[in-house]
Amino acid sequence: MEKYIEMNHVSFYYDKTEALQDVSLTVNEGDFLAIIGPNGSGKSTLMKIILGLLKPMKGDVRLFGKPVEEFRDRACIGYVSQKSNSFNSGFPATVYEVVRSGLAKKTGLFAKYPSDASDQVKEALISVGMQAYSDRPISALSGGQQQRVFIARALISKPKILLLDEPTVGIDQQNMQSFYRMLTHLNKHHGITIILITHDVDAVSKSISHVACLNRTIHFHGYQKEMESLSDEQLEAWYGHPVRRVKHEGGHVHD
């Protein structure tokens, strides 16, 4: 099994705020890792460091065995950022145009989109259940639908790994269920490795293989099943305040 992502003793500061301290993490081919943690615990920062958008002050990051700064094959990685702070809302573009733009990193400067781009867009839209919306303006879609389109944009370059930063914020309960079913399908049947930042541990617990609990530093990282073996003290130390724990058959953790 190939090591897709390796972080070794990574620390990161914004000016004076320490966002991450001595974080080490490994993600292997086929994993479905959920990263959970309170607001401001450094989850988005961690993802941006994996992507090379931020440079760690200490430690090193390797993607597919290569140091992140030397990694060029960007089509291998699909990224959907935390919605609120990214895309230009009101932008005049159709769903089709947005999804097709995911091929840009694969196509190279001065080259045209491939001639079968429209088939690829269709396929990507089908895999997120949005094929009926191809000609709609992106700004006319609901938050949850936009999120699916962004996943299609990430999928179109046939990535080996998908990084999703709180993709279900603003999506209602029902759509969330089908959204996670879709992720499970991508992971199980298309072999796509997934890193998911989320607050709904409950909803995903059946799909994920690994969990990492983050609060500036990693408090737990291992198989989803092992998480129930955490002691109350460990959980408290992680969340920074007393944690109410509810056990179901699956053994989930509530805060």
Next chain:
Amino acid sequence: MIEAIFTYDFLRQAFISGILIGLMAPLLGVFIVVRRLSLIADALSHVTLAGIAGSLFLSQSVPALALLNPLYLGMASAVAGSTLIEKLRTLYKHYQELAIPIIMSGGLGLAALFISLADGFRTDLFSYLFGSVSAVSYQDMWIVIGVTVIVLVFLIGFFKELFVLSFDEEYAHASGLPAKWIHFLFMVVTALVIAASMRIVGILLVSSLMTLPVAAAMRLAKSFKGAILWSLLFGQTSVLFGLVSAFYLDLAPGATIVLTSILILLIVIAIMGRKGRRV
């Protein structure tokens, strides 16, 4: 009119330049508007004015430079201005819009200095401010043609990347696109278009030819392709109608071109009413 274009060199030069400007200003303008850089374009036009005034002053006071085409210094100062704006925008991370008044007043201040040093430039300056049908020289026309080629190569070559960068900057970085370089080139190309458009539209109205056709197009278009095509149609219509009416009514083309594009915008708003896209 057609006959006059074939008869008079100056008219032919004005129309060829006008058509090319009506092509590249709205084309680049689509990206300027969606990237929320409209005010930066406006600030750059004032820096260009400083270059033009400086060049006119030099021509007046240094006999050897009497024939220097002011477009060159205008372009150079626009490009310098665009890099300065970027510097300022990184310096004032949390108040990026401060770069605009700083550059704008700096440009106007310098322009005013050169103009008063030279004791006014008579009609020359007026044509730079508001455009002219008769002042487009053969050399000016070739500069416009050259800039058009640069703009088209840039926009066609980087179309995908510019789309990604405009739509979602963070995603562009995550995709490993050379976003910084593309943005820098974009600002340089914008500066060139502003300087090149000045002969026809005039420096004070250049940025409106980049934004008004796009503003109308955005109400109509559902796709990015649509926004581009509508912008080109509106921009070209404004330039042609504006030039013809400026010629017959002996008005500054800057005025007629910009007022035509305002009229188009009003018509689009009236027709689309509340049905138009909210942007």
